[in-house]
Amino acid sequence: MNLTLKIWRQKSPDDKGGMVTYPMKDVESHMSFLEMLDVLNNDLITKGEEPVAFDHDCREGICGTCSMVINGRPHGPDSAITTCQLHMRKFNDGDTIHIEPFRAKSFPVLKDLTVDRGAFERIMQAGGFISVNTSGNTIDANTIPIRKDHADMAFDAATCIGCGACVAACKNSSAMLFVSAKVSQLALLPQGHTERTERVLKMVHQMDAEGFGTCSNTGACAAECPKEISLDNIARLNREYLRASFVSGE
Amino acid sequence: MMNAKIPTGPLKDKWTNHKDHVNLVNPANKRNIDIIVVGTGLAGASAAASLGEMGYKVKAFCFQDSPRRAHSIAAQGGINAAKNYQNDGDSVFRLFYDTIKGGDYRSREANVYRLAEVSGDIIDQCVAQGVPFAREYGGLLDNRSFGGVQVSRTFYAKGQTGQQLLLGAYSALSRQIAKGNVAMYNRHEMLELVMIDGKARGIIARDLVTGAIERHSAHAVVLCTGGYGNAFYLSTNAMASNVSAAWKAHRNGALFANPCFTQIHPTCIPVSGEFQSKLTLMSESLRNDGRIWVPKNLEDAKAIREGKLKPKDISEENRDYYLERRYPAFGNLVPRDVASRAAKERCDAGHGVNKTGEAVYLDFAFAFERYGATEAKLRGELNPSKERIIELGREIVADKYGNLFQMYEKITDDNPYYTPMMIYPAVHYTMGGLWVDYNLMTNVQGLYACGEANFSDHGANRLGASALMQGLADGYFVLPYTIGDYLASDIRTGTIKTDQPAFDEAENNVRDRINKLMAAKGTNTVDFYHRKLGKVMWDKCGMARNESGLKEAMNEIREIREEFWRDVKIPGTADSMNPELDKAGRVADFMELGELMCLDALGRNESCGGHFREEYQTHEGEALRDDDNFAYVAAWQYTGDPGKAKLNKENLYFENVELKQRSYK
Ligand SMILES: Cc1cc2nc3c(=O)[nH]c(=O)nc-3n(C[C@H](O)[C@H](O)[C@H](O)COP(=O)(O)OP(=O)(O)OC[C@H]3O[C@@H](n4cnc5c(N)ncnc54)[C@H](O)[C@@H]3O)c2cc1C
Ligand code: SF4
Ligand code: FES
Numbered sequence: 030m031n032l033t034l035k036i037w038r039q040k041s042p043d044d045k046g047g048m049v050t051y052p053m054k055d056v057e058s059h060m061s062f063l064e065m066l067d068v069l070n071n072d073l074i075t076k077g078e079e080p081v082a083f084d085h086d087c088r089e090g091i092c093g094t095c096s097m098v099i100n101g102r103p104h105g106p107d108s109a110i111t112t113c114q115l116h117m118r119k120f121n122d123g124d125t126i127h128i129e130p131f132r133a134k135s136f137p138v139l140k141d142l143t144v145d146r147g148a149f150e151r152i153m154q155a156g157g158f159i160s161v162n163t164s165g166n167t168i169d170a171n172t173i174p175i176r177k178d179h180a181d182m183a184f185d186a187a188t189c190i191g192c193g194a195c196v197a198a199c200k201n202s203s204a205m206l207f208v209s210a211k212v213s214q215l216a217l218l219p220q221g222h223t224e225r226t227e228r229v230l231k232m233v234h235q236m237d238a239e240g241f242g243t244c245s246n247t248g249a250c251a252a253e254c255p256k257e258i259s260l261d262n263i264a265r266l267n268r269e270y271l272r273a274s275f276v277s278g279e
Numbered sequence: 280m281m282n283a284k285i286p287t288g289p290l291k292d293k294w295t296n297h298k299d300h301v302n303l304v305n306p307a308n309k310r311n312i313d314i315i316v317v318g319t320g321l322a323g324a325s326a327a328a329s330l331g332e333m334g335y336k337v338k339a340f341c342f343q344d345s346p347r348r349a350h351s352i353a354a355q356g357g358i359n360a361a362k363n364y365q366n367d368g369d370s371v372f373r374l375f376y377d378t379i380k381g382g383d384y385r386s387r388e389a390n391v392y393r394l395a396e397v398s399g400d401i402i403d404q405c406v407a408q409g410v411p412f413a414r415e416y417g418g419l420l421d422n423r424s425f426g427g428v429q430v431s432r433t434f435y436a437k438g439q440t441g442q443q444l445l446l447g448a449y450s451a452l453s454r455q456i457a458k459g460n461v462a463m464y465n466r467h468e469m470l471e472l473v474m475i476d477g478k479a480r481g482i483i484a485r486d487l488v489t490g491a492i493e494r495h496s497a498h499a500v501v502l503c504t505g506g507y508g509n510a511f512y513l514s515t516n517a518m519a520s521n522v523s524a525a526w527k528a529h530r531n532g533a534l535f536a537n538p539c540f541t542q543i544h545p546t547c548i549p550v551s552g553e554f555q556s557k558l559t560l561m562s563e564s565l566r567n568d569g570r571i572w573v574p575k576n577l578e579d580a581k582a583i584r585e586g587k588l589k590p591k592d593i594s595e596e597n598r599d600y601y602l603e604r605r606y607p608a609f610g611n612l613v614p615r616d617v618a619s620r621a622a623k624e625r626c627d628a629g630h631g632v633n634k635t636g637e638a639v640y641l642d643f644a645f646a647f648e649r650y651g652a653t654e655a656k657l658r659g660e661l662n663p664s665k666e667r668i669i670e671l672g673r674e675i676v677a678d679k680y681g682n683l684f685q686m687y688e689k690i691t692d693d694n695p696y697y698t699p700m701m702i703y704p705a706v707h708y709t710m711g712g713l714w715v716d717y718n719l720m721t722n723v724q725g726l727y728a729c730g731e732a733n734f735s736d737h738g739a740n741r742l743g744a745s746a747l748m749q750g751l752a753d754g755y756f757v758l759p760y761t762i763g764d765y766l767a768s769d770i771r772t773g774t775i776k777t778d779q780p781a782f783d784e785a786e787n788n789v790r791d792r793i794n795k796l797m798a799a800k801g802t803n804t805v806d807f808y809h810r811k812l813g814k815v816m817w818d819k820c821g822m823a824r825n826e827s828g829l830k831e832a833m834n835e836i837r838e839i840r841e842e843f844w845r846d847v848k849i850p851g852t853a854d855s856m857n858p859e860l861d862k863a864g865r866v867a868d869f870m871e872l873g874e875l876m877c878l879d880a881l882g883r884n885e886s887c888g889g890h891f892r893e894e895y896q897t898h899e900g901e902a903l904r905d906d907d908n909f910a911y912v913a914a915w916q917y918t919g920d921p922g923k924a925k926l927n928k929e930n931l932y933f934e935n936v937e938l939k940q941r942s943y944k
Contacts, residue, residue: 041855057552061690064554067806074804074859079850082858084344086517088557089686091442092348107689114689139488140856150345150465154457158450159409163329163755165400167407171364174418184411184436187443188682191347220409 201242322730325754354441382738512813739888
């Protein structure tokens with residue numbers, strides 16, 4: 030198939046940037062979206078132009094590195110997948126495809142489609158852990174049974190890949206879905222209970238400090254989340270936050 | 280002769296005695312000691328977190344934008360531990376024995392025993408960190424089986440075990456970063472090792488966002504930089520996984536051990552076209568429940584390839600469940616090397632089932648029925664229809680492997696709940712790596728290697744679910760003890776200054792190389808050369824190797840390398856973000872390593888584990904080991920020319936297991 034690509038090009042963080050059009054010929058439907066971009070880049074390099082910079086690594090939907098808005102949707106038109114799992118069979122001959130970076134004040138563009146998601150790192154550092162030393166001198170793993178349904182829910186929340194699509198999908202650039210996934214995982218497990226209060230307060234505080242917007246419950250985040258992280262997690266985060274504010278007297 | 284520094288005494292007491300007698304660094308002195316950890320996958324994140332927690336000043340580096348994105352994140356099936364929760368007779372000795380045997384008797388007894396010994400602690404540690412392993416209805420941890428063993432000792436989190444373990448280690452690391460004990464350098468790539476007076480004292484790194492070249496000093500350097508499977512271009516590794524850090528160490532004197540020991544994993548999604556950029560694994564855990572087969576008759580196979588028949592058109596008696604046929608004792612759960620070769624053998628004989636003829640079926644129909652029937656009973660459904668049983672079975676399978684089935688469907692557009700998966704072997708893991716002693720130190724003083732980057736525990740073939748175990752064992756439980764022994768003599772050294780000549784020289788090396796790459800201004804892209812290299816490696820140093828092929832490969836690789844340096848084309852500038860330049864440096868190193876891999880394969884005149892030399896096989900086509908002549912680790916020393924590396928041998932002694940021909944029949 031033949032396609033027209035309109036891609037965001039931006040040399041550096043302080044460059045203004047803009048959309049550039051590239052015609053693409055003979056794209057095969059079994060190629061992945063990123064393989065299609067590989068071909069484009071190969072052509073650009075051969076012609077002496079700079080290739081399009083984009084983040085990617087695992088190319089199987091688990092590392093959370095790839096991050097593009099394709100035709101207005103983070104990770105593109107298919108549901109429950111990342112950009113790297115998108116295949117060209119989802120497009121038709123003659124299509125025009127708009128490709129842009131994840132847009133959010135807290136995710137500054139570094140180059141072309143590459144953004145800086147350092148804000149997520151700092152949120153995790155603020156409290157996304159259980160304070161246990163790595164000595165190995167813990168209790169036997171089977172000492173505390175955990176209800177399977179709780180373990181499963183914790184697992185579902187823990188599958189967040191930290192890609193940031195939820196932020197890019199949200200009109201307020203809220204990071205609530207991302208934060209709620211970690212808070213939920215740890216709140217659902219007995220191991221996480223001791224630090225429950227502090228954790229949610231610190232993570233939410235850091236989220237605000239990073240300049241992410243507020244959540245207005247439109248659900249765009251969950252709709253675009255490649256790991257189908259549920260909105261229930263946001264509800265749980267709100268409950269945890271309220272509880273923590275009450276307990277800590279804030 | 281190499282000194283592996285294996286402690287004396289009985290196998291089961293070595294580690295405890297060793298720990299009791301190593302030198303310690305007291306807490307006040309730790310604050311004056313800097314450690315660089317390169318790589319923050321399972322091995323690096325666990326090491327950096329542990330060392331930071333102990334009070335050392337740690338600097339950690341990774342080239343991704345977050346430690347959470349290291350390649351470890353992609354591990355699917357599980358992690359082994361000798362917990363014996365299933366009461367099926369498992370023990371530390373059995374895990375040790377399985378690993379030694381699985382590795383085809385080419386690993387060091389003492390290291391492997393220690394690995395088995397600390398395996399249980401890993402599970403305890405991870406659960407304490409909040410890693411959500413799969414559980415049974417009673418709330419206790421669940422296990423599954425992996426290839427090459429007859430017990431159920433693999434802990435898992437659906438098909439995302441690596442993700443959950445890495446996020447656990449990442450959380451421990453994040454905690455230390457927040458405390459100021461670890462300084463994290465994301466989007467930084469180590470490009471050179473700095474040696475002062477014969478000791479590793481620092482690195483030169485490039486900031487991949489700005490292109491700035493930086494100097495970082497330390498009292499010890501720990502490489503946790505992963506494996507080198509991408510030397511084959513197509514592999515299940517992440518796109519940027521590379522050998523450069525280990526290769527720089529090698530060029531500075533560190534021995535590279537058993538480079539030809541690569542693992543070709545039997546269950547990967549087959550290659551679909553010439554633009555393919557990577558291959559995707561379908562976890563070995565699927566072999567618990569899937570049965571592997573090809574059509575018995577060549578005509579059927581041909582008709583399937585031409586699209587005239589579907590798998591369901593082939594009746595039971597016309598299917599060849601070749602693993603069950605050849606290896607009745609282990610069936611579909613034979614080790615990876617055995618399963619891969621068997622698939623290649625069937626496809627080479629004309630029984631392959633996709634367009635290219637390079638695919639076999641992995642069929643879940645039986646599992647749907649088996650699980651469905653049990654589930655119907657559990658739910659009290661009397662006389663369920665066959666459809667109902669299969670439907671229930673699909674739900675159970677989805678619960679175990681849902682994400683893998685989804686991944687498969689997204690890539691191939693086929694739904695494996697309704698038609699068998701098609702799979703073929705692909706490069707997956709590298710058992711070889713930097714040579715290390717019992718303390719995980721390379722032969723270069725102060726330079727350590729952990730995780731897939733070292734060679735230590737898996738011999739010639741790694742058993743499934745053992746890499747995650749090794750990465751975390753090295754980082755959480757081994758290195759934190761052994762590194763103190765070395766650093767105890769460094770407490771008065773003071774900060775290593777970066778304005779020394781050794782740093783100037785190392786930095787100049789890096790700048791010269793980058794300038795040379797940028798200056799070539801040739802005609803072909805980096806990928807063009809990487810693909811070329813990969814094809815040579817796969818054809819001649821892949822699943823089957825022979826003397827003449829390996830010799831050809833070495834010549835071809837040299838030619839590709841020369842052409843690359845003359846004619847590669849790298850756009851952009853060196854002092855800005857430039858992913859093509861990053862890639863070029865990595866591929867340049869793969870082109871040197873590739874030649875060394877062939878040299879190693881050429882010198883090893885036997886077949887063992889993943890290394891199959893066509894000249895050395897039994898009449899049944901099984902690998903033929905030669906213990907009299909090759910029970911050693913081949914540790915190569917750099918001489919300026921990878922094709923003329925110097926061989927050092929570490930003889931392997933087996934005092935606790937008997938060397939036997941590996942049999943899974
Ligand atoms: C698809 C797949 C599935 C797997 N499934 C399993 C499984 O189920 N069970 C199992 O036991 N094993 C499995 N494995 C193997 C296992 O995942 C790896 O062996 C293991 O995770 C390697 O961990 P590591 O910490 O050594 O390296 P990695 O996780 O590869 O980390 C390497 C780190 O080094 C950094 N790095 C590398 N070079 C540089 C440099 N020059 N400068 C700076 N940083 C650098 C990277 O940024 C990264 O942080 C699987 C592997 C694959 C490919
Ligand atoms: S919640 Fe979903 S969209 Fe947001 S970071 Fe996690 S995986 Fe990505
Ligand atoms: S590249 Fe890893 S999720 Fe897309």
